[in-house]
Amino acid sequence: MTIQQKLDAIAAKNNSLVSIGLDSDISKIPLHLQQNPDAQFLFNKAIINATHDLVCAYKPNSAFYEGAGAKGIEQLKRTCDYIQHTYPDIPIIIDAKRADIGNTNVGYADYVFTYLGADAVTLQPFLGGEALKPFLDRKDKGVIILCRTSNPGAHEFQDLLIEQKPLYQIVAERVANSWNKNDNCMLVVGATYPEELKIVRTIARDMTFLVPGIGAQGGNVEQTMKAGMNSKKSGLIMNAGRSIIFASNGEDFDQKAREVAIALRDEINSFRI
Amino acid sequence: MTIQQKLDAIAAKNNSLVSIGLDSDISKIPLHLQQNPDAQFLFNKAIINATHDLVCAYKPNSAFYEGAGAKGIEQLKRTCDYIQHTYPDIPIIIDAKRADIGNTNVGYADYVFTYLGADAVTLQPFLGGEALKPFLDRKDKGVIILCRTSNPGAHEFQDLLIEQKPLYQIVAERVANSWNKNDNCMLVVGATYPEELKIVRTIARDMTFLVPGIGAQGGNVEQTMKAGMNSKKSGLIMNAGRSIIFASNGEDFDQKAREVAIALRDEINSFRI
Numbered sequence: 001m002t003i004q005q006k007l008d009a010i011a012a013k014n015n016s017l018v019s020i021g022l023d024s025d026i027s028k029i030p031l032h033l034q035q036n037p038d039a040q041f042l043f044n045k046a047i048i049n050a051t052h053d054l055v056c057a058y059k060p061n062s063a064f065y066e067g068a069g070a071k072g073i074e075q076l077k078r079t080c081d082y083i084q085h086t087y088p089d090i091p092i093i094i095d096a097k098r099a100d101i102g103n104t105n106v107g108y109a110d111y112v113f114t115y116l117g118a119d120a121v122t123l124q125p126f127l128g129g130e131a132l133k134p135f136l137d138r139k140d141k142g143v144i145i146l147c148r149t150s151n152p153g154a155h156e157f158q159d160l161l162i163e164q165k166p167l168y169q170i171v172a173e174r175v176a177n178s179w180n181k182n183d184n185c186m187l188v189v190g191a192t193y194p195e196e197l198k199i200v201r202t203i204a205r206d207m208t209f210l211v212p213g214i215g216a217q218g219g220n221v222e223q224t225m226k227a228g229m230n231s232k233k234s235g236l237i238m239n240a241g242r243s244i245i246f247a248s249n250g251e252d253f254d255q256k257a258r259e260v261a262i263a264l265r266d267e268i269n270s271f272r273i
Numbered sequence: 274m275t276i277q278q279k280l281d282a283i284a285a286k287n288n289s290l291v292s293i294g295l296d297s298d299i300s301k302i303p304l305h306l307q308q309n310p311d312a313q314f315l316f317n318k319a320i321i322n323a324t325h326d327l328v329c330a331y332k333p334n335s336a337f338y339e340g341a342g343a344k345g346i347e348q349l350k351r352t353c354d355y356i357q358h359t360y361p362d363i364p365i366i367i368d369a370k371r372a373d374i375g376n377t378n379v380g381y382a383d384y385v386f387t388y389l390g391a392d393a394v395t396l397q398p399f400l401g402g403e404a405l406k407p408f409l410d411r412k413d414k415g416v417i418i419l420c421r422t423s424n425p426g427a428h429e430f431q432d433l434l435i436e437q438k439p440l441y442q443i444v445a446e447r448v449a450n451s452w453n454k455n456d457n458c459m460l461v462v463g464a465t466y467p468e469e470l471k472i473v474r475t476i477a478r479d480m481t482f483l484v485p486g487i488g489a490q491g492g493n494v495e496q497t498m499k500a501g502m503n504s505k506k507s508g509l510i511m512n513a514g515r516s517i518i519f520a521s522n523g524e525d526f527d528q529k530a531r532e533v534a535i536a537l538r539d540e541i542n543s544f545r546i
Contacts, residue, residue: 023377063373063380069388070346077342099397100336100370101424101490104296107336115342124372124397126419130426146399151374153403160443162433167440170433217374 003142011056016265021241022060040075050254054261061095080116091119099124105134129179139182150190150213176204191219198227206230215243225271233272276415284329289538294514295333313348323527325360327534334368353389364392372397378407402452412455423463423486449477464492471500479503488516498544506545
């Protein structure tokens with residue numbers, strides 16, 4: 001099964017384009033869990049159990065685990081193991097934003113695909129497609145390239161004009177028309193830039209986009225859906241992190257996360273009719 | 274002490290611009306060590322003990338440790354701890370090529386600076402300087418931005434012309450003229466591109482460059498030195514990994530590494546007179 005088939009299957013089963021960003025910053029998780037040595041895993045497990053029927057993916061960002069070193073990486077591994085064993089039909093996207101030269105990328109591919117058992121990973125385009133071969137060659141895995149990131153300073157390089165065309169559009173063209181030989185590529189386009197999202201949709205046809213930036217970063221769901229959906233009224237993995245997982249910092253955090261996830265799923269679906 | 278002062282001090286003390294890339298791929302280290310659970314650390318420790326008087330830095334690439342997950346990260350942590358405790362005047366550069374949006378980069382800064390205790394880190398420019406604030410604000414640490422990478426496909430995006438100027442030159446300008454307010458920025462420029470290195474030197478004045486690509490990747494020392502030295506006949510961290518650390522796969526691996534490091538140090542210094 002390809003990553004796209006897995007994504008399509010769970011999006012249909014759960015009637016959802018919501019991805020939950022398991023960005024489980026230890027300093028922000030509920031106080032009653034913080035002292036537990038397995039705090040991040042126990043927090044994630046509760047969020048996952050409360051939301052598994054509402055999502056099309058979970059997307060942990062590696063940075064929030066690496067900050068604690070080897071112990072943090074173990075918490076991420078346990079989280080991925082838990083998803084794989086308990087809800088194996090839900091794809092795991094590791095937001096790692098990696099890229100190195102070719103032989104070095106093998107180590108990163110081992111980390112996300114072999115060690116963590118993830119289905120997809122986010123990558124930086126700056127070193128070019130040649131360097132990313134150890135990822136692009138993985139027909140069974142998703143390769144999600146940063147195109148237009150959600151941060152306020154994204155324009156600094158991504159809007160630079162190459163023959164009247166901004167760099168982010170060149171990235172979209174390269175990925176859609178040249179790197180995607182194994183039909184395993186996707187693009188990251190932030191919800192904070194709906195105009196750019198609309199243009200990338202025309203470049204990349206029906207390709208799936210990972211869309212961060214709704215929720216805490218302020219991206220608007222209606223604008224994002226109208227600008228970003230593909231011809232099948234789909235093609236978006238709408239990720240929200242903090243606004244869902246930190247909806248409450250009390251003992252009801254998982255149920256509050258469920259409530260926010262339901263509302264987001266329904267709001268997204270209201271534009272797909 | 275700033276990272277530049279630390280680099281200058283050790284370069285003078287050891288009369289060396291050689292950095293050794295501790296890219297200790299478990300499958301390539303000598304067979305008599307491979308079965309040991311601490312193989313990567315023991316290998317690194319032997320290399321470090323055999324070369325500490327010949328280098329200006331050690332540069333482990335995180336990918337070669339992450340591939341083994343939490344256990345690999347522990348090997349990297351033990352390596353960094355060993356350098357800090359035994360040879361505290363030698364800077365540690367973590368080649369991590371990270372970059373995320375601002376609040377997420379805090380996790381990566383914690384990983385390299387707090388957990389590993391490194392002096393400097395390599396970063397991707399694609400998200401812009403705003404996103405890299407958690408790194409750029411660290412006056413005590415080195416922030417080494419990818420400018421022209423050493424891989425064969427570096428040209429795909431890095432040579433795109435913005436008003437007749439390639440993207441890699443724009444990156445060099447931004448870093449040298451705008452991001453370097455704390456005087457803690459450096460650039461990565463591959464030895465495999467001496468013409469580009471020469472141009473980046475004119476843009477970035479006396480800034481220090483981390484130069485990968487000599488040794489196994491085929492970069493030429495003479496061309497690199499002539500193109501890259503700053504006005505003080507310095508300003509380069511000349512990194513070699515595989516050609517030094519895997520010079521022998523027998524029990525004499527550390528002494529062979531020392532021999533290759535001496536030859537490289539001397540070859541580099543022959544162009545600094």
